[in-house]
Amino acid sequence: MCSHSLKKRFSRKGAKAQRKAAKLLSAACSLRALLCAFAPLRELFSFRLSTILLCALSLSCASKVEQQAQLQPPPQTPLPEQTHVLRVCADPNNLPFSNQRQEGFENRIADLIAREMHARVEYTWWAQRRGFVRNTLKARACDVVMGVPASFELALTTNPYYRSTYVFVYRKDRKLNIRSFDDAALRDLKIGVQMIGDDFANSPPAHALTNRGIITNVKGYMVYGDYAQESPAANIIDAVARGEVDVAIAWGPLAGYFAKRARVQLEIVPVAPQIDQPFLPFIYDISLGVRHGDQAFKEDLERVLQERRQEIESILDEYGVPRVRAAMRAEG
Amino acid sequence: MERAATTAFLTGKRHLLFVPILCTLVLLSCTHKSEQQAIEPRRQTATQNGGQLAAQPSFIEAEDGEWRMPAKNYASTRYSGLDEINTANVKNLKVAWTFSTGVNRGQEAAPIVTGNTMYIVTPYPNYLYALDLTRPGAPAKWKYDPQPAASSQGVACCDTVNRGAVFSDNKIFFNTLDGQTVALDANTGKELWKTPLGDINKGETITMAPLVVKGKVLVGNSGGEMGVRGWLTALDANTGKVAWRAFHTGPDADVLIGSSFKPFYEQDRGKDLGVSSWPPDMWKIGGGTTWGWISYDAEQDVIFYGTGNPGPWNPEQRPGDNKWTSGIFARKPDTGEALWFYQWSPHDLHDYDGINEQILLDLPVNGQQRKVLVRPERNGYVYVMDRTTGEVLSANPFVHITSTKGVDLKTGKLIYDEAKQPQVGRVVRDICPAPPGAKDWQPSAFSPRTGLIYIPHQNLCMDEEGVEANYIAGTPYVGMNVKMYAGPGGNRGVFSAWDPVGGAEVWSVKEDFPVWSGTVATAGDVVFYGTMDGWFKALNARTGELLWQFKCDSGIIGQPVTYRGPDGKQYVAILAGVGGWAGAIVAGDLDPRDGTAALGFVNAMTDLPEKTTKGGTLYVFALP
Numbered sequence: 001m002c003s004h005s006l007k008k009r010f011s012r013k014g015a016k017a018q019r020k021a022a023k024l025l026s027a028a029c030s031l032r033a034l035l036c037a038f039a040p041l042r043e044l045f046s047f048r049l050s051t052i053l054l055c056a057l058s059l060s061c062a063s064k065v066e067q068q069a070q071l072q073p074p075p076q077t078p079l080p081e082q083t084h085v086l087r088v089c090a091d092p093n094n095l096p097f098s099n100q101r102q103e104g105f106e107n108r109i110a111d112l113i114a115r116e117m118h119a120r121v122e123y124t125w126w127a128q129r130r131g132f133v134r135n136t137l138k139a140r141a142c143d144v145v146m147g148v149p150a151s152f153e154l155a156l157t158t159n160p161y162y163r164s165t166y167v168f169v170y171r172k173d174r175k176l177n178i179r180s181f182d183d184a185a186l187r188d189l190k191i192g193v194q195m196i197g198d199d200f201a202n203s204p205p206a207h208a209l210t211n212r213g214i215i216t217n218v219k220g221y222m223v224y225g226d227y228a229q230e231s232p233a234a235n236i237i238d239a240v241a242r243g244e245v246d247v248a249i250a251w252g253p254l255a256g257y258f259a260k261r262a263r264v265q266l267e268i269v270p271v272a273p274q275i276d277q278p279f280l281p282f283i284y285d286i287s288l289g290v291r292h293g294d295q296a297f298k299e300d301l302e303r304v305l306q307e308r309r310q311e312i313e314s315i316l317d318e319y320g321v322p323r324v325r326a327a328m329r330a331e332g
Numbered sequence: 333m334e335r336a337a338t339t340a341f342l343t344g345k346r347h348l349l350f351v352p353i354l355c356t357l358v359l360l361s362c363t364h365k366s367e368q369q370a371i372e373p374r375r376q377t378a379t380q381n382g383g384q385l386a387a388q389p390s391f392i393e394a395e396d397g398e399w400r401m402p403a404k405n406y407a408s409t410r411y412s413g414l415d416e417i418n419t420a421n422v423k424n425l426k427v428a429w430t431f432s433t434g435v436n437r438g439q440e441a442a443p444i445v446t447g448n449t450m451y452i453v454t455p456y457p458n459y460l461y462a463l464d465l466t467r468p469g470a471p472a473k474w475k476y477d478p479q480p481a482a483s484s485q486g487v488a489c490c491d492t493v494n495r496g497a498v499f500s501d502n503k504i505f506f507n508t509l510d511g512q513t514v515a516l517d518a519n520t521g522k523e524l525w526k527t528p529l530g531d532i533n534k535g536e537t538i539t540m541a542p543l544v545v546k547g548k549v550l551v552g553n554s555g556g557e558m559g560v561r562g563w564l565t566a567l568d569a570n571t572g573k574v575a576w577r578a579f580h581t582g583p584d585a586d587v588l589i590g591s592s593f594k595p596f597y598e599q600d601r602g603k604d605l606g607v608s609s610w611p612p613d614m615w616k617i618g619g620g621t622t623w624g625w626i627s628y629d630a631e632q633d634v635i636f637y638g639t640g641n642p643g644p645w646n647p648e649q650r651p652g653d654n655k656w657t658s659g660i661f662a663r664k665p666d667t668g669e670a671l672w673f674y675q676w677s678p679h680d681l682h683d684y685d686g687i688n689e690q691i692l693l694d695l696p697v698n699g700q701q702r703k704v705l706v707r708p709e710r711n712g713y714v715y716v717m718d719r720t721t722g723e724v725l726s727a728n729p730f731v732h733i734t735s736t737k738g739v740d741l742k743t744g745k746l747i748y749d750e751a752k753q754p755q756v757g758r759v760v761r762d763i764c765p766a767p768p769g770a771k772d773w774q775p776s777a778f779s780p781r782t783g784l785i786y787i788p789h790q791n792l793c794m795d796e797e798g799v800e801a802n803y804i805a806g807t808p809y810v811g812m813n814v815k816m817y818a819g820p821g822g823n824r825g826v827f828s829a830w831d832p833v834g835g836a837e838v839w840s841v842k843e844d845f846p847v848w849s850g851t852v853a854t855a856g857d858v859v860f861y862g863t864m865d866g867w868f869k870a871l872n873a874r875t876g877e878l879l880w881q882f883k884c885d886s887g888i889i890g891q892p893v894t895y896r897g898p899d900g901k902q903y904v905a906i907l908a909g910v911g912g913w914a915g916a917i918v919a920g921d922l923d924p925r926d927g928t929a930a931l932g933f934v935n936a937m938t939d940l941p942e943k944t945t946k947g948g949t950l951y952v953f954a955l956p
Contacts, residue, residue: 134921134922202644210649215651220559222558224535227533228533
């Protein structure tokens with residue numbers, strides 16, 4: 001069910017693109033190897049267990065490159081259909097969204113889409129932060145980002161495939177029952193929010209609290225965390241389980257996934273209002289993002305999203321992604 | 333904040349706010365864009381006034397024709413006593429030889445010259461080349477590759493620039509983007525030690541040039557926007573072992589504040605202000621990094637350096653002065669203990685890092701000779717401070733300023749304009765200077781012959797408006813829409829000559845693009861600097877008259893130096909290769925239609941790609 005435009009796209013890229021991707025992957029792998037090489041030096045300062053994990057990762061990475069090299073067709077041979085490639089730009093360490101072991105829900109959805117397109121998935125790994133889109137999608141190293149807000153300006157976005165919300169996260173045993181930013185309890189509880197760090201850019205909950213004068217009881221967790229750690233963004237949910245903060249306000253997919261895995265029971269409650277004053281939304285539509293101009297590819301992806309809607313929904317359920325129904329928006 | 337090729341927005345509005353009255357005098361420059369730059373004489377020079385000149389401090393070594401540290405000397409005057417090239421013959425300057433660095437990113441480093449060798453360090457991957465000046469064409473003797481972690485580009489916050497190496501005691505020291513300090517044998521290039529100081533996984537990088545003082549290598553970190561806590565670290569030059577580290581937020585013990593700490597102003601006195609001037613815990617990820625310049629008063633045995641902006645919190649989320657960010661420390665180099673501190677921008681609202689160069693001078697104030705430091709600061713004022721006490725003697729604007737109303741010399745406090753305070757959901761227009769400030773990292777120079785400071789800088793304002801949702805690391809976030817544009821006059825850059833005694837501009841040259849390069853002043857009464865569209869220029873240091881210019885292959889954001897070669901001739905060297913925050917649109921291949929780039933800087937730089945392409949070439953000039 002590989003559409004005409006997709007076929008064209010794949011044959012156009014062909015072997016050259018594959019070699020480039022393999023090169024990129026091997027670069028990513030050598031970087032891991034480098035990190036490992038530096039491990040003894042780092043020990044002097046703050047050695048972390050996860051460095052070992054990263055080193056283990058690099059091993060699997062190395063074998064992958066080999067595998068890829070084998071997959072490379074000899075030059076001038078036309079590509080057979082089954083070697084079509086869905087080239088995905090993704091973060092190698094950002095669960096529940098994606099990781100290099102392909103354990104994230106975006107990895108799963110990429111697989112699903114690729115299957116539908118009779119293609120296999122190839123990744124360009126790059127930390128999702130400043131320069132991510134520039135160095136991956138825009139550099140033509142890959143063709144699709146699996147999760148961007150529908151209003152994202154740096155890419156052409158598909159119809160959204162889920163809508164989620166920011167949520168309150170607190171321990172069940174605390175019996176807090178917080179549902180709104182206007183809950184008076186938020187003035188006294190210790191609250192965790194995520195920080196971005198670009199000037200005048202922070203997570204919407206941080207702004208909502210500030211607008212209400214809730215400042216001194218707020219603790220910030222960098223959304224990037226410590227990238228040497230496994231799933232760095234999990235730090236804010238861990239903080240709730242550990243009791244470091246009473247309440248965290250985090251993006252739904254992140255909270256839903258890590259709350260499921262926490263060693264204590266955690267409550268996940270969508271925030272209210274859904275759109276705060278003056279205009280601060282807490283619900284976001286999430287789409288796939290392709291390069292501006294790749295209209296036909298975008299439409300192909302939209303068809304797959306439409307046809308495989310049920311499977312996508314079950315993957316999102318499996319990962320505990322809280323969703324907001326369209327009707328709820330009207331109510332909110 | 334130190335920045336680079338980022339992603340942020342664009343709408344190609346150019347605001348012509350008002351035309352300075354002076355323009356009526358300089359008709360040409362206003363009526364049409366002339367090829368020839370406009371010189372704006374403001375007042376007579378101090379010399380012509382018959383007044384006393386500012387002077388270099390006496391501890392500066394006599395001219396030996398070398399250039400061993402980016403700032404030339406500990407006082408950071410970037411002044412060379414060489415005078416073979418002068419106002420009369422500079423027009424004959426020719427390319428002597430060139431060298432390709434092989435790295436086409438922003439070249440901010442100063443070439444270092446000692447003996448018969450020149451050393452240059454490239455942007456990431458931070459190659460260090462040693463060039464043989466005794467041989468024709470100065471071929472490379474050796475190249476050292478520190479092999480920095482590739483991920484430092486993607487994980488690191490900012491640009492991939494490097495501001496230079498330093499020579500001391502037969503060793504070459506420099507920093508790598510992934511947070512290491514390296515010492516090499518200056519003759520052989522053999523690695524003597526390599527010490528990891530920053531953790532890129534936490535967003536820490538190093539871009540500054542180290543300074544070596546009394547056997548200690550001084551290095552600071554970058555990455556304030558990543559929630560990094562800023563510090564300055566001293567390493568033993570022989571072993572690479574950490575001798576001390578002073579943090580710029582947190583308890584006094586971490587900041588190395590003890591009994592010797594005697595700040596001049598009331599607001600800087602008290603216990604643990606690095607904790608109490610923040611909401612609880614926020615200092616732990618409070619920024620205040622150090623990625624600019626350090627000066628050293630060899631007579632008093634004191635180092636001076638600035639700290640970056642507070643981060644990553646928005647201003648309204650961090651009420652308080654946010655010490656010790658956006659300020660300047662005086663410390664003992666042996667122990668790191670703090671002697672005094674002054675805050676340029678308490679509770680910084682506009683990303684005004686305080687990391688610029690401080691030029692140490694002796695000059696008359698009210699008839700009395702004072703030991704001062706002069707600081708053209710990002711917030712738009714030239715500060716003259718008593719470097720023995722930290723007292724602000726004067727703070728006069730050198731650009732158009734709307735964000736603040738001046739500095740109260742009694743209290744030392746910067747007076748903010750409330751109407752220009754940024755806030756999510758509020759539109760604020762005409763904030764000057766824009767986040768790169770009146771002047772960013774690009775260092776000034778001082779000539780004892782003219783008594784003037786030569787300041788390369790920008791003329792940029794900004795609007796902050798709206799709220800936009802974006803997406804990083806799996807999380808939607810909310811951003812302020814920052815749009816930068818040329819300030820009054822329509823030119824984005826200026827090269828100014830400033831009289832530090834009179835506290836006023838003497839002449840200035842308008843440049844179309846921000847002047848993102850450093851400068852050097854010489855005993856031949858010539859000053860050199862480069863433009864982002866690739867012109868390397870020589871001006872008459874007394875009048876600002878353009879005497880000579882040469883078009884390099886790429887835009888210039890580097891630091892010019894001058895030296896005496898093994899053949900006894902005077903040479904002038906500059907690295908060309910556009911980039912940095914201002915040049916990210918070219919170096920990072922940003923799309924000019926994508927206004928979201930480089931945190932609003934692209935909006936002000938959309939035409940740069942038409943004027944220059946990427947590069948990475950060293951140019952060396954001499955008289956025939």
